[in-house]
Amino acid sequence: MCPVSIERNAPLHALNTFGIAARAARLVRISSEADVRAALAVPDIRYAPKFVLGGGSNLVLTGQVLPTVFKVEIAGMRVLGTEGDATLVEAGAGVRWHDFVHWTLQQCLPGLENMALIPGTVGAAPVQNIGAYGMEAAERLHSLDAIDLRSGKLFTLTAAGCAFGYRDSIFKRSGGMGLAGRALITRVRFALPRRWRPRLGYLDLEKRMEATGCRSPSAQQIFDWVVDIRRNKLPDPAQLGNAGSFFKNPSVSAEQCRDIIAREPQLVHYPMPGGSYKLAAGWLIDACGWRGKRIGRAGVYERQALVLVNLGGASGGEVMTLAKAIQTSVYERFGIRLEPEPVVL
Numbered sequence: 001m002c003p004v005s006i007e008r009n010a011p012l013h014a015l016n017t018f019g020i021a022a023r024a025a026r027l028v029r030i031s032s033e034a035d036v037r038a039a040l041a042v043p044d045i046r047y048a049p050k051f052v053l054g055g056g057s058n059l060v061l062t063g064q065v066l067p068t069v070f071k072v073e074i075a076g077m078r079v080l081g082t083e084g085d086a087t088l089v090e091a092g093a094g095v096r097w098h099d100f101v102h103w104t105l106q107q108c109l110p111g112l113e114n115m116a117l118i119p120g121t122v123g124a125a126p127v128q129n130i131g132a133y134g135m136e137a138a139e140r141l142h143s144l145d146a147i148d149l150r151s152g153k154l155f156t157l158t159a160a161g162c163a164f165g166y167r168d169s170i171f172k173r174s175g176g177m178g179l180a181g182r183a184l185i186t187r188v189r190f191a192l193p194r195r196w197r198p199r200l201g202y203l204d205l206e207k208r209m210e211a212t213g214c215r216s217p218s219a220q221q222i223f224d225w226v227v228d229i230r231r232n233k234l235p236d237p238a239q240l241g242n243a244g245s246f247f248k249n250p251s252v253s254a255e256q257c258r259d260i261i262a263r264e265p266q267l268v269h270y271p272m273p274g275g276s277y278k279l280a281a282g283w284l285i286d287a288c289g290w291r292g293k294r295i296g297r298a299g300v301y302e303r304q305a306l307v308l309v310n311l312g313g314a315s316g317g318e319v320m321t322l323a324k325a326i327q328t329s330v331y332e333r334f335g336i337r338l339e340p341e342p343v344v345l
């Protein structure tokens with residue numbers, strides 16, 4: 001077995017999209033399943049807490065990271081063949097999600113284009129069930145391989161086994177059947193429909209169809225639109241540190257939704273199956289006057305109030321102070337508790 005290389009006091013500044021300057025007590029780079037086993041063979045690592053790091057795009061670091069960081073760099077993309085109405089493709093967990101989406105289109109395998117340009121890695125996609133522009137990773141996920149960080153054993157989960165929810169999965173839950181901190185995803189397989197149909201209906205895409213007069217866009221056209229919409233609306237982490245949407249869009253009952261609308265007729269709300277409503281957290285924050293505001297070196301992005309940004313040198317503590325002030329305002333005005341989307345470490 002290859003000896004594992006442990007980086008001590010490793011800087012994480014370039015490994016989290018918020019650009020927060022924190023350090024990991026120990027960091028191990030994982031390029032293969034064998035690397036995980038080699039790391040677990042080190043007693044100091046095997047029996048101590050671990051943290052699996054993908055693209056670091058959904059993370060707020062509030063201090064030195066004490067768990068051993070497993071930085072996943074497993075590469076590779078391949079077409080596996082057909083299964084029923086779908087073509088199966090597989091990617092290593094360390095592949096950049098956007099590169100993977102781009103590659104599937106190059107293989108003439110559409111089906112992921114609505115999720116273009118989402119930051120992060122393929123391995124992180126199932127963890128928080130990434131989604132955008134009317135599609136979630138869960139809808140296309142076929143199965144994945146992961147290593148149990150206690151036993152070192154490889155196991156496979158189907159989409160059903162991942163117990164997906166809105167920005168949620170078994171990998172985010174702890175206790176009971178939850179796998180938070182217990183599994184390292186190595187490879188993910190997606191089932192792409194052989195009879196592809198465009199997924200439209202999201203307001204921003206409808207607007208593009210109107211503006212261009214293009215009523216039946218190709219997958220490449222949707223990909224290009226999504227890339228353009230995201231570039232206009234969301235800050236590029238290379239320029240302005242951020243972790244995408246900072247809060248989840250909250251769900252409320254029909255009654256609660258009616259009550260709020262009676263006071264706030266402009267409320268942006270979407271009916272959900274089962275009778276509840278999802279509210280646009282960005283709108284709630286914007287309505288409280290936070291867009292473009294700052295506390296210390298952390299700010300609220302001026303074009304999308306759901307995105308908190310690092311204005312330069314912000315600590316994780318400053319980001320969380322801003323997040324808490326926003327939560328308080330939204331609670332006082334709307335009676336809604338916003339839940340952060342990123343992992344706070």
Ligand code: EPU
Pocket residue numbers: 131132133134233243244245246247248249268280281282283286291303304305306341
């Ligand atoms: N809005 C405002 N002011 C704002 C921001 C938004 O009024 O400052 C309103 C918009 O006008 C719109 C509504 O809120 O009516 C929703 O905004 P948008 O369409 O931008 O989507 P979102 O709900 O804010 C979600 C996802 C994004 C995803 C987009 C597009 C969550 C938490 N966020 O944002 O995902 O890209 O939809 O599908 O579900 C992410 O998770 O990191 C992420 C970026």
